[in-house]
Amino acid sequence: MADHVPQLEPKMLERVAALRGLPAVEAAFEVCAEEVERAMAEQIRISETESPTFAEKVRGELIMELLREYGLTDVVMDESGNVVGRRPGTGAGPVLAIAAHLDTVFPAGTDLKVTKDGALYRGPGIGDNASGLRSMLQVLRALNRAQIATTGDILFVGTVGEEGNGDIRGAKALFDGSRQIDGFIALDMADVNTVQNGATGAHRWRVAIEGTGGHSYLDYGMVPSAIHAMGRALNVIADFDPPTDPKTTFTVGTIKGGTTVNTIAARCEVDVDMRSVNLEELDLLEKKTLDAFRLGVELENKRWPKAGLERQLKLVLTQIGNRPAGMQPDDSPAVQAALCAMKQMDLEVKQCRPSSTDANKPISIGVPSVCIGTGGVTHNEHSLKEFFDSTGMEKGPQLALLTTLALVGIDGVSMPMLPKLG
Numbered sequence: 497m498a499d500h501v502p503q504l505e506p507k508m509l510e511r512v513a514a515l516r517g518l519p520a521v522e523a524a525f526e527v528c529a530e531e532v533e534r535a536m537a538e539q540i541r542i543s544e545t546e547s548p549t550f551a552e553k554v555r556g557e558l559i560m561e562l563l564r565e566y567g568l569t570d571v572v573m574d575e576s577g578n579v580v581g582r583r584p585g586t587g588a589g590p591v592l593a594i595a596a597h598l599d600t601v602f603p604a605g606t607d608l609k610v611t612k613d614g615a616l617y618r619g620p621g622i623g624d625n626a627s628g629l630r631s632m633l634q635v636l637r638a639l640n641r642a643q644i645a646t647t648g649d650i651l652f653v654g655t656v657g658e659e660g661n662g663d664i665r666g667a668k669a670l671f672d673g674s675r676q677i678d679g680f681i682a683l684d685m686a687d688v689n690t691v692q693n694g695a696t697g698a699h700r701w702r703v704a705i706e707g708t709g710g711h712s713y714l715d716y717g718m719v720p721s722a723i724h725a726m727g728r729a730l731n732v733i734a735d736f737d738p739p740t741d742p743k744t745t746f747t748v749g750t751i752k753g754g755t756t757v758n759t760i761a762a763r764c765e766v767d768v769d770m771r772s773v774n775l776e777e778l779d780l781l782e783k784k785t786l787d788a789f790r791l792g793v794e795l796e797n798k799r800w801p802k803a804g805l806e807r808q809l810k811l812v813l814t815q816i817g818n819r820p821a822g823m824q825p826d827d828s829p830a831v832q833a834a835l836c837a838m839k840q841m842d843l844e845v846k847q848c849r850p851s852s853t854d855a856n857k858p859i860s861i862g863v864p865s866v867c868i869g870t871g872g873v874t875h876n877e878h879s880l881k882e883f884f885d886s887t888g889m890e891k892g893p894q895l896a897l898l899t900t901l902a903l904v905g906i907d908g909v910s911m912p913m914l915p916k917l918g
Contacts, residue, residue, distance in 0.1 A: 646905060679864045733785055
């Protein structure tokens with residue numbers, strides 16, 4: 497299915513074009529280009545600082561130090577571990593958060609040393625998401641060096657728990673109602689030709705079937721098998737046919753259980769991932785899937801009527817992920833600002849589609865949000881062979897800068913495109 501790229505609104509495009517022509521904005525763009533070597537060195541420093549999901553504090557402290565070094569005085573690490581630095585505007589405008597996640601998929605102890613080969617930099621996490629943090633910091637430096645005073649406040653945020661079972665816990669904490677935030681930009685991919693304008697929701701469950709187990713010969717007929725029950729459930733689930741529009745998917749990603757070949761299994765466990773941009777479809781698929789596991793246990797218990805109640809199987813359900821879903825209208829100011837900025841920078845929109853990022857949470861509660869690229873190109877993400885091509889990396893912070901200024905406005909020069917929600 498082809499991507500739907502929203503039509504640019506003429507008034508939005510005109511305002512962003514006017515911004516791009518300002519000498520101060522041109523100066524900020526030049527800062528991004530001039531500081532490529534400095535920014536790349538910073539990206540390497542960030543990448544070589546361990547930050548596995550649920551243990552992001554050391555990298556968070558580094559980002560706090562850099563935000564303060566670059567002029568922010570209101571910098572905190574909140575209870576979740578997020579780093580939040582405020583660059584105040586005039587006080588009359590909206591509040592925009594520009595964020596990059598702190599965590600990586602690599603466990604503690606991974607060799608994170610970055611090696612250089614021309615424009616290529618090799619190291620786990622060098623792109624995802626050291627590149628996003630580098631781009632965010634460059635935006636701050638460019639605003640300061642160009643002496644741009646904004647109408648709205650800008651929050652520079654390093655979020656925790658974006659990857660895997662982190663379940664975007666940092667983004668959820670950011671939007672827990674304790675802060676006024678009117679718009680959100682996520683920096684979480686290198687490709688500046690991609691805009692992520694919607695939230696692909698993900699519901700994840702760890703499903704365990706537990707019983708007493710027994711000997712494969714001596715206890716045969718008297719003990720139901722956890723593995724057989726799981727097989728019955730998966731046989732049903734494998735034939736599910738969720739809709740393609742809105743795209744809705746499922747997979748059983750892991751399975752484990754049993755102890756030996758001659759044992760009736762006492763336990764079997766799977767992890768299930770379900771996704772959709774439509775919350776109703778996602779909830780429907782979730783219900784069908786969990787009902788299938790209940791059915792598998794019921795059928796396996798009925799298969800062995802001689803088994804007493806104390807030997808029957810039971811189902812244990814543990815939710816391990818809940819990333820909210822949602823779509824935005826074509827006139828979402830965050831999406832329009834990003835697309836208009838790309839137009840002004842002659843960046844072709846090659847992809848415009850939903851994804852699963854920190855932007856999921858704000859999108860799900862109606863906060864205008866977008867996820868844009870950080871510049872350069874990342875290859876082999878989430879692998880030990882990850883590498884980053886720095887060619888054109890200045891385009892990431894330039895895009896983020898122009899999108900940000902369109903949304904928060906420049907004091908005395910341009911009005912914010914982002915409305916105040918409160």
